[in-house]
Amino acid sequence: MSNKDNIELIGDSHFSNNTETPLRKDAFDKSDEDKIKSIQHHFSEIMKELGLDLTDDSLSGTPYRVAKMYVKELFYGLNPKNRPKTSIFENKYQYEKMLVEQNITIDSACEHHFLPITGNAHVGYIPKNKVIGLSKINRLVDYYAHRPQVQERLCLQILKDLQNTLGTEDVIVVIQAKHLCVSSRGIKDKSSFTTTIEYGGKFIESDVRNEFLEIVNKPFDIT
Ligand SMILES: [Zn+2]
Numbered sequence: 001m002s003n004k005d006n007i008e009l010i011g012d013s014h015f016s017n018n019t020e021t022p023l024r025k026d027a028f029d030k031s032d033e034d035k036i037k038s039i040q041h042h043f044s045e046i047m048k049e050l051g052l053d054l055t056d057d058s059l060s061g062t063p064y065r066v067a068k069m070y071v072k073e074l075f076y077g078l079n080p081k082n083r084p085k086t087s088i089f090e091n092k093y094q095y096e097k098m099l100v101e102q103n104i105t106i107d108s109a110c111e112h113h114f115l116p117i118t119g120n121a122h123v124g125y126i127p128k129n130k131v132i133g134l135s136k137i138n139r140l141v142d143y144y145a146h147r148p149q150v151q152e153r154l155c156l157q158i159l160k161d162l163q164n165t166l167g168t169e170d171v172i173v174v175i176q177a178k179h180l181c182v183s184s185r186g187i188k189d190k191s192s193f194t195t196t197i198e199y200g201g202k203f204i205e206s207d208v209r210n211e212f213l214e215i216v217n218k219p220f221d222i223t
Helices: 003-013 032-049 062-074 134-145 151-166 206-217
Strands: 088-090 099-110 116-125 130-132 171-179 194-199
Touching: 032 062, 099 134, 099 151, 099 171, 099 206, 116 134, 116 151, 116 206, 130 134, 130 151, 134 151, 151 171, 151 194, 171 206
Parallel strands: none
Antiparallel strands: 088 130, 099 116, 116 171, 171 194
């Protein structure tokens, strides 16, 4: 198989066997500002190769906008410095049942095509000695999503971080997401979406897992 065929194959099967995001050792030697400057230069070269006229008013700022968006927005989660501080509290009220945070927005990007992955995450855990501020779960999901990702790894990274932070294996993460690289290119399937599910501890028991799945599958109705 030619190298180019293999590149397409890896992209279309969205295959990756690394739990850790593959990063270079010197990933954060440069400042964000220097990265933006360098990406701006390279992206303007890409645009020029495509034949675009960068003296046009509408296009002239695009390389800078894209560079800033990559470093500060879409991929801010690559830098461990940006991991949200997770305030952990003692489980004073001895809440020992399942806590579910659901419909957390997923805004990510596929690492094979750099196209958006959008959807929702549902996270559940059974507290031991520690509990976490609710919005911190959302922030952690947001942080890991803002990297070039594969959905399976995103699911695992959220699970592992929460297990470490909360000091318990009893965590479950479900992600349902649409991949623009599936809907807008390649097979061009507009309706399919992908579900990933990762769990440990008590969630290995099917009745505990089913209790969680029943909660997240119920339509939200507060009235
Ligand atoms: Zn892709």
